[in-house]
Amino acid sequence: MIALDVSLQREDxxxxxxxxxxxxxxxxxxGRSGAGKTSLINAxxxxxxxxxxxxxxxxxxxxxxxxxxxxxPEQRRIGYVFQDARLFPHMSVAKNLNxxxxxxxxxxxxxxxxxLDIGGLLSRYPNDLxxxxxQRVAIGRALLSDPEILIMDEPTASLDKPRRQELISYLLRLxxxxxxxxIYVSHSxxxxxxxxxxMLLLEKGEVIANGSLHDVWGSLPMRPWLAAKExxxxxxxxxxxxxxxYAMTQLDLEGQPLWVTKVDENAGASxxxxxxxxxxxxxxxxxxxxxxxxxxxxxIQSIESATSLSSxxxxxxxxxxxxxxxxxxxxxxxxxxxxGLLEGxxxxxxxxxxxxxxxxLAHDHRNN
Numbered sequence: 001m002i003a004l005d006v007s008l009q010r011e012d013x014x015x016x017x018x019x020x021x022x023x024x025x026x027x028x029x030x031g032r033s034g035a036g037k038t039s040l041i042n043a044x045x046x047x048x049x050x051x052x053x054x055x056x057x058x059x060x061x062x063x064x065x066x067x068x069x070x071x072x073p074e075q076r077r078i079g080y081v082f083q084d085a086r087l088f089p090h091m092s093v094a095k096n097l098n099x100x101x102x103x104x105x106x107x108x109x110x111x112x113x114x115x116l117d118i119g120g121l122l123s124r125y126p127n128d129l130x131x132x133x134x135q136r137v138a139i140g141r142a143l144l145s146d147p148e149i150l151i152m153d154e155p156t157a158s159l160d161k162p163r164r165q166e167l168i169s170y171l172l173r174l175x176x177x178x179x180x181x182x183i184y185v186s187h188s189x190x191x192x193x194x195x196x197x198x199m200l201l202l203e204k205g206e207v208i209a210n211g212s213l214h215d216v217w218g219s220l221p222m223r224p225w226l227a228a229k230e231x232x233x234x235x236x237x238x239x240x241x242x243x244x245x246y247a248m249t250q251l252d253l254e255g256q257p258l259w260v261t262k263v264d265e266n267a268g269a270s271x272x273x274x275x276x277x278x279x280x281x282x283x284x285x286x287x288x289x290x291x292x293x294x295x296x297x298x299x300i301q302s303i304e305s306a307t308s309l310s311s312x313x314x315x316x317x318x319x320x321x322x323x324x325x326x327x328x329x330x331x332x333x334x335x336x337x338x339x340g341l342l343e344g345x346x347x348x349x350x351x352x353x354x355x356x357x358x359x360x361l362a363h364d365h366r367n368n
Contacts, residue, residue, distance in 0.1 A: 254323025
């Protein structure tokens with residue numbers, strides 16, 4: 001685990017948080033401008049010194065005010081990728097990549113070059129690279145410094161949409177291939193959906209949510225970030241196989257079959273799904289005469305009023321349990337009353353749409 005206990009006071013800002021995040025996968029740090037995202041990662045990397053507290057990566061102490069420990073940035077083995085690539089303009093790509101390497105390792109160099117697909121850029125200079133190519137080189141340079149952790153501060157912020165999606169594909173490949181934990185600062189919820197495993201949500205220098213992406217995404221602190229039509233739940237399903245006739249793939253969601261547009265994944269692979277609350281209707285009995293392909297038995301865990309959802313009146317939200325997963329459904333108060341729905345009741349969630357949220361598979365599927 002990465003243990004953070006950071007107190008930092010500035011003239012117009014304070015950061016005060018205690019949190020633990022995983023030392024595996026990608027942890028997204030999210031919040032409004034001024035929430036403390038950059039201050040936090042600068043404290044972890046050693047670019048700023050907290051007033052008090054401690055920072056640990058596993059058993060390694062990076063900072064401990066009570067013990068007088070404050071490792072220099074170069075001692076912390078942290079690779080830092082900034083919003084702008086910050087490559088040396090007078091050096092070729094190859095020399096930029098090797099700049100941070102402590103030991104020459106051709107195998108490691110070739111692995112990183114192949115992973116990021118930058119072999120054709122080695123003799124070129126930064127001024128001849130696109131924004132996406134510069135960032136891939138910057139990531140490669142950070143990886144070749146042999147980091148114990150990689151920090152990325154909005155690396156796609158200056159890229160257009162095609163280059164942004166291209167870089168995200170490389171980041172996913174990196175996360176799946178290399179076992180280096182990543183702390184990823186982003187202002188884009190779409191990016192976080194595709195990349196992150198864990199999420200740390202900051203507001204005014206404090207942690208207001210911290211946990212797996214699935215848990216934080218559906219939590220109350222996330223509500224202000226999502227309009228009623230954008231509210232959704234994240235679930236993980238497993239690929240079962242393809243339909244013998246139609247271009248559809250069957251998934252397994254907690255033992256229930258779920259159909260989506262065909263995906264190029266092998267049986268047993270996990271797929272992250274985003275299911276919008278407005279795309280679920282509720283039935284008390286299963287209908288066999290419907291165009292909707294996905295009808296999932298579920299239990300009403302809780303019922304929340306419209307005032308806790310948005311300014312829209314006349315609506316409420318059901319929190320539904322499907323095994324260990326959670327779905328959200330927005331329905332009218334009229335429907336709630338007419339159906340006599342109660343907490344603990346078994347119902348059928350009729351899914352009109354499912355979005356595949358992670359990586360190159362990301363797309364929407366309407367199944368009615």
